[in-house]
Amino acid sequence: MNSINQLLNNMLAGGGAFNRRAFLENTGKGILATSIIGELASCASSDAQGLAGPVKSLADTISVKPPTQHAPSEQHQETGVTVLPHNKRIGYAIVGLGELALGQILPAFSASKYAKPVALVSGDAEKAKKVAAQYGIPEKNIYNYQNFDDIRSNPEIDSVYIVLPNAMHEEFVVRAAKAGKHVLCEKPMTTSSKSAQIMIDACKKAGKKLMVAYRIQYEPHNRMAMQWARSKHFGNVKVISSNNVQNIGNPAQWRLHKALSGGGSLPDIGLYNINTNRFLLGEEPHTVMATTHTTPNDIRFKEVEEAVMFQMLFPSGAIANNTCSYGAHNSKHYRCYADNGGWFGLDPAFDYAGLQIEASQAQGKIETKMQPLIPEKKQFALEMDHFAQCIIENKVPYTPGEEGLQDQKIMEAIYESAANNGKPVKLEMITTLDTFRGTPPKED
């Protein structure tokens, strides 16, 4: 990705000669020039102490690279992969077998290089047996919510991945840490900043890692936008405009019950606006202003809000203008407007697949628009692999519990502003960049 980025930046800087073919030709060279093996070898001295089962080390990766059949112009295609053998991978227990776990997370293990599913936790034994059979998980590794703590004595489980309704995250993160397991927790981290702090403290006390599953921060298109924002390639980002809307269905679902969700569209999808604004800029907002809107008499929104419009002000002077809604057809996009003749953004930005980055730059009287093609990656495999690498190398994940806690504080400030007719609410002034992030993901 660094190579892709450099090439794109060079092309953009070089003027009107930019075209898709040139991008692909050069990108191919960039990818092949990246030595994944070299990167991994440098990690061989990692501290893998405290892991159950066979010692796991990134030095054990196996690389198989056939000779390429492609002309230089086609070499953006990946040839061969570098992966850990199965017995050296980090074993995950998936907790909660709902839409996300079954539709995205478990299938994503097929693209994983460092992780594998080894156990399931579900309240429905029959469903769990069927899913276990699909993924080659032995029935002895099926747990329920009552005997969950027995995972302590299962050395195959290194980490758990919490994919339960939001209000259940705290209980299962704390229990997992007490059982001696690392924890990857779905977003939103939980339903309050107080609860987020309890989760962080429990993992620290147990000496276990905690990561919040902010998949967008590991996704290549969004990472390119982040690098453009940070490098100021189009100038300083002054304004971000970001929307995340979808039309929610069944009024009986937990997302519409405040005790289980913590809120409506804000913690579920508005969180993408918040977290991505922060990720793109690397900054923390010092002020938020918000209003909520709910269609009168819509039976879906008796307990939680339908839509939130909110602004975030950042120390650099950048302004982010965001909308999230549970009441309109699916659309997820953002655009960053900079002060040196250009803008860039993604549409769609937050979907599981099919993301598209776009940019526009003025050069004299000509404005060049482009839609670079970046190889697509399975987002859930990227985030699970990053956490697996951090466990093996004993590093702080890029999106640790502190990153989730900060979003909880911002959401509380947004609700406070909305409850006071949009009055600005101040947050702690933080002037450092990437204040709550850990080790950046390895780029390949």
Ligand code: NAD
């Ligand atoms: P879901 O309703 O489809 O699945 C939830 C699972 O929890 C089900 O298996 C359900 O049986 C189980 N469960 C246990 N106790 C429950 C209870 N009291 N009430 C309801 N369900 C209970 O939800 P989901 O869409 O899979 O979401 C799970 C988590 O994943 C949420 O925190 C959500 O925000 C997050 N999520 C993240 C993404 C992403 O892109 N990262 C996408 C969707 C969901």
